Amino acid sequence: MKKLLLLLLPFFLLPDCAAAEKIRIGYPSAGSLISGQIGAILERTDILERNGLEGEVTPFLYGPPMQEALLAGHIDVALTSEANFVNLAAKFPCKMIATLGSAGRIAIMVRNDSPIKSVADLRGKTLATVFGTSAHYPAVQWLLKAGLDPAKDVKLLHMAAAEGRAALIKGDIDAITMWDPFVEDFIQKKAARVLQHNPSFWTTTVASEEFLKNKPDTVVNFLLALHEASLFLALNKELANGWLSKTMNVSPAVIDKGSSYNSNYARAKKLKDISIVPGKELLERLKQIANFNLASGLLKEKSPVKEKTDLSFAKAAAKKANEFKSGPATVRIKDK
Incomplete structure (x- = not known):
């Protein structure tokens, strides 16, 4: 019926x-x-x-x-x-x-307990994103805006979305670029916080x-x-x-x-x-x-x-x- x-x-x-x-x-x-x-x-x-x-x-x-x-x-x-x-x-x-x-949003996020306070603090750190997706382009733009060279100053890794989220929780990477609803899911679970975000993709x-x-x-x-x-x-x-x-x-x-x-x-x-x-x-x-x-x-x-x-x-x-x-x-x- x-x-x-x-x-x-x-x-x-x-x-x-x-x-x-x-x-x-x-x-x-x-x-x-x-x-x-x-x-x-x-x-x-x-x-x-x-x-x-x-x-x-x-x-x-x-x-x-x-x-x-x-x-x-x-x-x-x-x-x-x-x-x-x-x-x-x-x-x-x-x-x-x-x-x-x-x-929804695209955002660079770090663990809640991370000492990283800004995108500029990612120098020498590892940032995961999914190459070729809507998360890739803004990640690179934010690094450039912060005065960082994505090819030299940051280790930019390609990771599948679910793999990247798990790696952030484990502490295997320092930061991740992700999108909603996973941005909000991390925020509500107090697992990660936003460094930089785009209010719309x-x-x-x-x-x-x-x-x-x-x-x-x-x-x-x-x-x-x-x-x-x-x-x-x-x-x-x-x-x-x-x-x-x-x-x-x-x-x-x-x-x-x-x-x-x-x-x-x-x-x-x-x-x-x-x-x-x-x-x-x-x-x-x-x-x-x-x-x-x-x-x-x-x-x-x-x-x-x-x-x-x-x-x-x-x-x-x-x-x-x-x-x-x-x-x-x-x-x-x-x-x-």
């Missing part, structure tokens, strides 16, 4: 005669906020069906397998991060078509160019579903955070705090409050990461992020969304 949830949401239903269009979606179920909750909502509710879509929603524990699935043509759309889009755009015919906004919604070319109307309907799922999240934080908590192994309260940096999550009350159109800040961040990845040798050629950004679908979806007036609508929650 399916559960029903009465919400103040608009209907985006297509006429009864319209056949549902298929779409395959990947999302991070254990590595990222906002994309994680939205993916779970699409998987566990009938929001896709309400928008005329037959969705195949696949959770991925980590970013690389999801990128590989997009490269292999196993999914059409990936809910991912800013850095992952930069890497994908360098080697695959895809485009960024939307953003779900901020996924960005999500990106990336689709294969083949899918965009062959099914443009389906893409717009999918982005309408993202509007609705984003509002569902804003109005049902406890429910959606509880779903994500089971795969991220952190508490719903930690997820809530990390997600609070997202403007849709924090402030949306109506559909018109939702924004998924990428803005200047994200577009500039993508350019910076692309330049950094080329200069650091992570990519052999500069990623064409500008050329592979298409805002037309998100703008079309936003226009349609604003044409609807909110009214009572029943969202069905599927049994899991």
Whole structure:
């Protein structure tokens, strides 16, 4: 039996005669906020069906397998991060078509009992990050800003996220660059403290160019579903955070705090409050990461992020969304 949830949401239903269009979606179920909750909502509710879509929603524990699935043509759309889009755009015919906004903080953290008080104090110390991710670029920028040469003054190590967190707790490394909800998890457990943080790193919604070319109307309907799922999240934080908590192994309260940096999550009350159109800040961040990845040798050629950004679908979806007036609508929650 399916559960029903009465919400103040608009209907985006297509006429009864319209056949549902298929779409395959990947999302991070254990590595990222906002994309994680939205993916779970699409998987566990009938929001896709309400928008005329037959969705195949696949959770991925980590970013690389999801990128590989997009490269292999196993999914059409990936809910991912800013850095992952930069890497994908360098080697695959895809485009960024939307953003779900901020996924929380990126931060350099040290153990609570560490004598290190500032980024400048990392001279001669070991800092772990995940090369090529959204945590890599800001880590290097903070070191440079503190007057440190990342290649000489600090031992910068590549470590998988979970490995790095464990190494910090054991004292095997001096500092780590990580993202929410793990930043907040360490803070609440009093296991580590923040030296420097960026209040926002960005999500990106990336689709294969083949899918965009062959099914443009389906893409717009999918982005309408993202509007609705984003509002569902804003109005049902406890429910959606509880779903994500089971795969991220952190508490719903930690997820809530990390997600609070997202403007849709924090402030949306109506559909018109939702924004998924990428803005200047994200577009500039993508350019910076692309330049950094080329200069650091992570990519052999500069990623064409500008050329592979298409805002037309998100703008079309936003226009349609604003044409609807909110009214009572029943969202069905599927049994899991």
